Amino acid sequence: MPRISKERQQDRRNSILAAGRMVLSARGFNDAAISAIAAEAGVSDGLVYRYFTNKRDLLIAVLADFYEGIIDNLEVILDQYDTFEERIRAIVYEHIARFASDKEMCELFLTEIRVSNNYRETEIFRLNRRYTSIVVRTAQDGLARGEMNPAIGPRLLRDMLFGGIEHFAWRHIGRGVAIDVDEGASKIAEVLLHGVCARSTPPNPPKAHTGK
Known part of the structure; x- marks a missing residue:
């Protein structure tokens, strides 16, 4: 599997952060699911967990x-x-x-x-x-x-x-x-x-x- 550049990793992280802010703001912490954040960012649930330990970490x-x-x-x-x-x-x-x-x-x-x-x-x-x-x-x-x-x-x-x-x-x-x-x-x-x-x-x- 080819290595992902640091720039690409940062872009993915930024996309997840932006999606996290949008979903957390709209739904609140308790009702904001990682799956919804992943969908908003256009990535898999597993990829979110590669960058953040859990929802509170995000x-x-x-x-x-x-x-x-x-x-x-x-x-x-x-x-x-x-x-x-x-x-x-x-x-x-x-x-x-x-x-x-x-x-x-x-x-x-x-x-x-x-x-x-x-x-x-x-x-x-x-x-x-x-x-x-x-x-x-x-x-x-x-x-x-x-x-x-x-x-x-x-x-x-x-x-x-x-x-x-x-x-x-x-x-x-x-x-x-x-x-x-x-x-x-x-x-x-x-x-x-x-x-x-x-x-x-x-x-x-x-x-x-x-x-x-």
């Missing part, structure tokens, strides 16, 4: 590919902004937008992976830390440039940003209600950046978002 690979994509995208977007406030607003917007555009992927992560006993041993945990560390680095840079309140630590900002958005987004996802990304991002960023106490003068309007 799910982790699908989510890892998803995470790597959003990390790369966010880092490109943040290069467009100069100030701490602009970057935090962009992060908030992008994170909420991801819940709105990729509801099924976010739901699979929250309900299937993060609650598992071995979550900290998975590639997803490492990628999640890499993703959330973007806020920590942004805050550290804001502190160094005197743009962030030194009484607020970078990790507290990280926890409030991601925890608050998850609670906000899950309330909508659980009810099947569409998320108003612009309104939600504007209000959450305002709370994070300027607090909730009334002021005598209104804050500056948020800079228009230009990221894709």
